Amino acid sequence: MDFYKITTDETLRETVQHGSDHYPFAYYPENIWEFDFHRIDWHWHHELEFLYVAEGSVLCLAGTSKIELPKGCGIFINSGIIHRFEVQGSTFTPNIVFSPTLLAPENSLIYEKYIIPVINSSVPYQVLRPYNRWENQILQLLTHIFSLQEAKETNELGTMQLLLQLWNILFENKDWKSDPDSIHRLNHKQAGLQTMMQYIHDHYMEEITLEMIAASASISKSGALHIFQSNIHCSPVAYLIQYRLAQAAEQLYTTQKSVFSIAEENGFTSSSYFCRKFRQHYHMSPNEYRKKKLTHCISHPV
Structure with missing residues (x-):
């Protein structure tokens, strides 16, 4: 089985071209x-x-x-x-x-x-x-x-x-x-969401708090929570953890770094906390994921 992954920019806009300029x-x-x-x-x-x-x-x-x-x-x-x-x-x-x-x-x-x-x-x-x-x-x-x-x-x-x-x-x-007012609210919310997401993508390796995420879009903590919940159904901190896990997951099968090093490089305070969160989110340990992906790459060479 081939595994596919969608590619997006820092605002979550999909980067693949659908069709061509002549036939989009x-x-x-x-x-x-x-x-x-x-x-x-x-x-x-x-x-x-x-x-x-x-x-x-x-x-x-x-x-x-x-x-x-x-x-x-x-x-x-x-x-x-x-x-x-x-x-x-x-x-x-x-x-x-x-x-x-x-x-x-x-x-x-x-x-x-x-x-x-x-x-x-x-x-x-x-x-x-x-x-x-x-x-x-x-x-x-x-x-x-x-x-x-x-x-x-x-x-x-x-x-x-x-x-x-x-x-x-x-x-x-x-x-x-x-509804111009509704459109304005939607556009404003999405702009705020994308600003905060970009901040997370730029600083996920560092120690980040909810206050820092909210400040990046010049809004309150409650405003940041509302925008994340109403758009992607999770909190800013939960999204930060998910993003860190996604970056770590990619490193697990593209590098030979230890789980400890990958956890540290992606902003986790300890490897045990990283492993616990990884299993909660992906229903397997980091080492199980690495083995699964490497086995797939060997059986499906490019």
């Missing part, structure tokens, strides 16, 4: 179980995303919500919304990610009338359920789009036709009126 559309026939630690971790992108649960079930965290997506359901993730997917077993979750400009050029009538109201709305996502008529129509169109991508010869024109049909149904059946 990408299809991903993914099994989330095959990602490191069985999750596609927190990220956001300017592109629009549609995901369908063909097999298994998925927990999606989007905006301030936790959404259970059983087999047969799907979800639309709006532009700029921070989200995460995690699973408890093998899945098949085909999804498409594409730029809003694929549907129409910016400054065109179509873009201004039918695209901007959606991406500027305060709606972070839309769950797609097979027992709702218009939502099921979108799910059916998605399966047709997936089939086109899996065909031997690509069919960009056919894909575009289906995307426009899908978008028309989504646009006509949802109230996309924007």
Whole structure:
């Protein structure tokens, strides 16, 4: 089994290009179980995303919500919304990610009338359920789009036709009126979250307190707690520990450093505390993780 890991910058914006400049559309026939630690971790992108649960079930965290997506359901993730997917077993979750400009050029009538109201709305996502008529129509169109991508010869024109049909149904059946105050609050919150995350990413090897994290965004401790909880459902200190663990996990299989050295270099006060937190978060010891990853690399050489 290959293990995949999503790559993001310091603001959690996904760094991979979806498609190309000439055709900003990408299809991903993914099994989330095959990602490191069985999750596609927190990220956001300017592109629009549609995901369908063909097999298994998925927990999606989007905006301030936790959404259970059983087999047969799907979800639309709006532009700029921070989200995460995690699973408890093998899945098949085909999804498409594409730029809003694929549907129409910016400054065109179509873009201004039918695209901007959606991406500027305060709606972070839309769950797609097979027992709702218009939502099921979108799910059916998605399966047709997936089939086109899996065909031997690509069919960009056919894909575009289906995307426009899908978008028309989504646009006509949802109230996309924007709430400027809500958008401002969302933008302000996400900017504060990203500022604090960047501070953590820059200083995680040092001793950091909640006060220091909050001060980096010029807000109170309670404000920092609220922004983290409402956006990624954990406290700033919990996120700091998770980030330290993620950096340590990478060092476990990319270096030959001792567990003690890795713990110390990643801001942990002792190796025993590091090992306890690692096991709590990843359900295995650091040495078990290192052995698992090294065995995988040997059996799947590049």
